[in-house]
Amino acid sequence: MHNRTNENNQSVTKRMFSRFMIFLAMLLLLISAGSTAVMAADGLEVHFLDVGQGDCTLIRQGDHAMLIDAGREEDKDTILNYLLNTEGITSLDYVVGTHPHEDHIGSLDSVIESLNVGEVLLPDVITTTRTFEQVLTAIDSKGLGITVPVPGTSYPLGDASFSVFAPVGDYGDDLNNWSIALKVTYGESDFLFTGDAEASAEQDIVSAGFDLSADVFQAGHHGSDTSNSNLMLDSVNPAFIVISCGSGNSYGHPNQEALDRFWNHGAKIFRTDAQGTIVASSDGTSISWSTEPSENWAPGGASFSVTTRTAGSSGNISYSGSDSSGTSGNDSYAGSDDSSGISGDDSPADNGQAASSEIQVHITETGSKYHSAGCQYLRSSDIIVTLDDAKARGLTPCSKCNPPQ
């Protein structure tokens, strides 16, 4: 009797202990799963960082991450703060320097020094700048090598992957055309990046026969007219185009001609100069965005702030040199022969006279008129285009707000 009770007690204790252990194990599992869920990206995330006039794109899938370009040297704190603090990332599976220009690899050395990096991908071209040297030193001091990706090669990134398409030729000293181009694929969602590849390199990429189709295209060369050829846009056929460029940049990026091609291809645009950092998320089927597409179709690079010209602005700004009725008169950017409006950057018309291709007017999504800023008819939609553009679309001046003609 006595013995049996003891045995029973022992087996009860054992049973309870093993139950406790199972409970403990499940608890640990839950905690670790929970903490993973906080840190990891659901689906695929593509972060187009606002680094002024430069490129820096973070891609996350689950516990995996990669960085395409790392802005200028002066963007170091912005980039490291975003990666380490905002996103809580300490490891990057891949770091890609599309080509060795300062606005792409400026902070690459800091990224390599500050995070755990798996592979560094660079094109097979060198340059003699201090920036490039610093990148090589950082790679060396971390005991890393350089991977020169061969076009056609695919790399895994968690449940996503990316395929390299370029560079496909020898471009001598033309660093832009040496840009690594790659497409990130997650389920049915594709994101294409071509660095600063110019139209001739775009032609080579298209000729190489890769499937370039993508939902999202990061505009080539910050939206430069010298990239983003119709041939390329036809091949990619993007629904969305993200333009990484700096507000008031001296290159006029994005250029009007490129914007016109984006418009004509029916793409929606996002632009970091006007909207800051932009994040796209894909669940493998559809893509959602951290902000609405931009309605600002005006070229960059002018001296005025782009953000004051977005929809809903109070609109006391006139872009014409006409009698500018209803405007404050202090903000006229065209038609005057002084430099009050244009702060000396290299706008296409360098004689102080604005060409009609630079005069900006406002249109709506469906209306047949074009307007001055702040016109009452711009309440539901307010899209900024050049006067030339408005005329090319067959729009006529609004009789209420007296826009430039």
Ligand SMILES: [Zn+2]
């Ligand atoms: Zn660039």
Ligand SMILES: [Zn+2]
């Ligand atoms: Zn470049």
